[in-house]
Amino acid sequence: MYDVNYKKWADYIEEIFKINGVKPSLIADLGCGTGSFCIEMDKRGYDMIGIDLSPDMLDCAKKKSEGRDILYLNQDMSNFELYGTVDAIVCLMDSINYLLYVKDVKRLVKLVKNYLNPGGLFIFDINTPYKFRNILKDNVFYDISDEITYVWQNRFDSKKKICEFDITFFIKEGKYYKKYDEVHYERCYEIDELKKIIAWSGLTLVNLYHDMTFNKPLAKSERIFFVCKNGG
Template sequence: MKYGKFAAVYDGLMEDIPYEEYVEWVASHVSSGKLLDVACGTGTLSQLFAEMGYDVTASDLSDDMLTIANQRFQEANQSIPVLQLSMDNLEGLTGFDLVTLAIDSLNYLQTEQQVQQTFKEVYKALNQGGYFFFDVHSIFKVDTVYMNSPFVYDAEEIAYIWHTESGEFTHSVVHDITFFVQQGNLFERFEETHEQRTFPIAVYTNWLEAAGFSLESVTADFSTHLPDNASERIFFCARK
């Protein structure tokens, strides 16, 4: 998927994501080491992990996202290697102490095989005893919360109208978003379509174990609480 114009507005749309809490969650399990940030987007988490002292490598499939990430790292004088890779094909990367796959990026994979292959690729990338951290949308969020669209966002420089509908698969959603982005005295309009799919917690757990992982914890919504029927974001910590 190309993210050209979307990449340019991505950070503004993600302002409410508590990235620092994500870093704290990871650091509570392992406080240092060689870290691979898969599907890094514009590099916000990669930068925070580097500031915490992790030896970070960032990867993403989108060259538009990576262009912004590279610029972010250069402006901060951070030497973070950037790789253009799909999350289900990490091309032989090995030697990492921890891998992160954050902010529901895994939900962009549309097939069961892609998710299972991603778990296998992450497993191979990790050292023995290494940790894998990721989060996904809950079934409740995909099937119920997202179906309450349209959603409207209006800020000084960016506005959008966001429509959703059920996708092709069970527990999948299609996001159709129309953006209005200020360019001088005018607003540019462009449209994006994104498709996401999630699975029950037990399915993710089975796939992790099939790939060789042991499950350390499953929590919800940037907390230490167990997921319940109203949880919207599910966090997994697994270990090789």
């Protein structure tokens, strides 16, 4: 995630707030990772709650957030628990795709409905079916730089709708490079499938947007944003 422009993401989310006429104070970030988005939003005056399953990620987030009043919770985002309701909930950077079972997505969205104040927004994005089938499928990606080099190989099972990412990193530590191997899995969700889950939960789907724009999704959109509201 070293190349992610979190300021741009925060600008985009704030614009969604503005378009929908909401001014949230307390925001929960599901799948917050190392806290970069939480920190960017905290800088802008929002009260942030970051939720992630990985203790290592949260340890990093706490170190990066030293001196900031951000609450981090070590919880499964598909089974999270808050102390009260919040004004907005986000789940960004295709975190929804990391939930490999429909039942987990349904539970997450139902919990969002439960913890979201009336009129509050739930914003999330996904890697689209087009991206899984045409961009990620069985392809190899790599990036070479002085500090970090990675090789990323994918295998997509079209029947199970699961994509396996095998990633090898070479990260510079002092004079030498250390090798790290990771395996990630994402599930391909159909747009209509997610629409039905949103309707089932009681949330209202307000808009679908093409990647970081306010345009309608295209047939070849690789990322789509869902904007949902608690109430009509």
